[in-house]
Amino acid sequence: xxxxxxxxPRWIGGYQxxxxxxxxxxxAGDAKPANEAEAKSFQLxxxxxARFFRVVAECGRIRRHYDIYRWLGGEVQHFLPHEILLSxxxxxxxxxxxxxxxxxxxxxxxxxxxxxxxxxxxxQAYARWIGAGRQPVLLxxxxxxxxxxxxxxxxxxxxRSMRSVLVHGVHDKRSRQESLFxxxxxxxxxxxxxxxxxxxxxxxxxxxxxxxxxxVPAFPxxxxxxxxxxxxxxxxxxxxxxxxxxxxxxxxxNVQIAAALEISPxxxxxxxxxxxxxxxxxxxxxxxxxxxxxxxxxxxxxxxPKCEAPQPATEAA
Numbered sequence: 603x604x605x606x607x608x609x610x611p612r613w614i615g616g617y618q619x620x621x622x623x624x625x626x627x628x629x630a631g632d633a634k635p636a637n638e639a640e641a642k643s644f645q646l647x648x649x650x651x652a653r654f655f656r657v658v659a660e661c662g663r664i665r666r667h668y669d670i671y672r673w674l675g676g677e678v679q680h681f682l683p684h685e686i687l688l689s690x691x692x693x694x695x696x697x698x699x700x701x702x703x704x705x706x707x708x709x710x711x712x713x714x715x716x717x718x719x720x721x722x723x724x725x726q727a728y729a730r731w732i733g734a735g736r737q738p739v740l741l742x743x744x745x746x747x748x749x750x751x752x753x754x755x756x757x758x759x760x761x762r763s764m765r766s767v768l769v770h771g772v773h774d775k776r777s778r779q780e781s782l783f784x785x786x787x788x789x790x791x792x793x794x795x796x797x798x799x800x801x802x803x804x805x806x807x808x809x810x811x812x813x814x815x816x817x818v819p820a821f822p823x824x825x826x827x828x829x830x831x832x833x834x835x836x837x838x839x840x841x842x843x844x845x846x847x848x849x850x851x852x853x854x855x856n857v858q859i860a861a862a863l864e865i866s867p868x869x870x871x872x873x874x875x876x877x878x879x880x881x882x883x884x885x886x887x888x889x890x891x892x893x894x895x896x897x898x899x900x901x902x903x904x905x906x907p908k909c910e911a912p913q914p915a916t917e918a919a
Contacts, residue, residue: 653677654803661810664817667712671704673814681800681807682768683793684785686710686760689815690724691781699724700820709756712821714894718755718852723747727769727784738770738804740791753853754887756894764788770804772812781812837896838880846873851890 646654657677664670674687685707692699701724703712726746730739743764764786771782785791792800839847842863849859856874860867883889 650680653680654806657681657807658810661814664814667702667704667818667821670814670818671706674704674811675706678807678811681803682785683789683791684768684787686764686786687811688720688724688784688786689781689811690728690784691779691815691820693779694728694782697721697725702815702821703757705760707756707760709891709894710760711756711894714755714757718753718757720757720761723761724782724784727767728771728782731769731771731782736771736773738768738801741767741769743767743786753851755851755853755890758853761786766791768804770808772808781815783808783811837893839877843873843877843880846870847877847889847893850874850877850886851893 657673660673660676664673674684686703686705689702689704690699691702701712701715701720703710703715705711723746727739730741730746731737743761743766746767766787766789768785768787768791769782771780773780837844837847845863846859849862854862856867856870860870863870878884878889881889881892883892
């Protein structure tokens with residue numbers, strides 16, 4: 603049998619990290635290593651080395667959003683356990699930023715961001731990362747907050763159940779643009795492991811995550827929302843009813859919607875009742891879920907090649 607001998611990088615099986623990461627003062631990442639020896643050096647077990655090698659190899663096979671979803675839900679979870687990963691890429695100075703969201707939680711999809719933005723959370727996370735000298739930042743979920751606290755969408759409902767947030771990114775010195783990754787978990791990122799080994803592995807892991815997201819186009823949020831508005835027959839709603847539904851899904855009250863659209867609260871109430879009947883729901887939470895799915899389907903239709911059928915709805919973005 604013919605065999606090929608491959609040279610394995612030296613850090614596989616015995617990773618020597620950079621000097622200990624400096625965490626910003628006053629944040630959850632201030633924990634100290636258990637001892638000085640641990641801060642200077644640690645080794646991956648052979649099982650962990652093989653696992654990380656598979657993470658790298660599988661990253662090279664990513665071609666679409668669904669591949670990222672499966673990859674992040676696989677062995678990446680051993681090194682970075684999370685329920686939600688929010689990716690932001692672009693020019694943060696001018697806020698020309700594109701977002702992607704990956705999660706296995708029901709309804710927590712990129713398409714939801716077309717009408718329920720979380721720019722405030724991303725801005726806060728980016729500011730924290732810059733303030734930390736572009737080093738990893740570990741926070742409690744309450745340290746950064748998304749706007750629309752009263753929003754009933756799946757994303758905001760999920761974020762309210764999260765406990766810990768990890769922020770790290772990549773600064774591209776050639777394009778002068780940056781990638782920011784915000785991971786959320788309802789438990790702990792270290793899960794009983796020492797902090798220093800976890801932090802030291804973040805740099806090579808985030809580099810792989812950045813490479814994975816660069817392999818696929820950004821999810822067309824604005825186009826999806828426009829397509830849904832342009833073809834109101836998707837939900838069999840009028841243009842005015844689409845405006846009311848959009849505001850309703852952002853958590854706005856009837857009074858707030860009336861003020862924004864310059865109509866009476868009584869008219870808004872009538873619109874809401876007609877919307878519920880047309881789309882077959884009985885409350886605002888169900889209406890938000892129905893609208894989210896319609897936006898997602900519109901986005902998938904736009905993203906699919908013209909000569910091919912749209913991707914299945916099970917493919918998480």
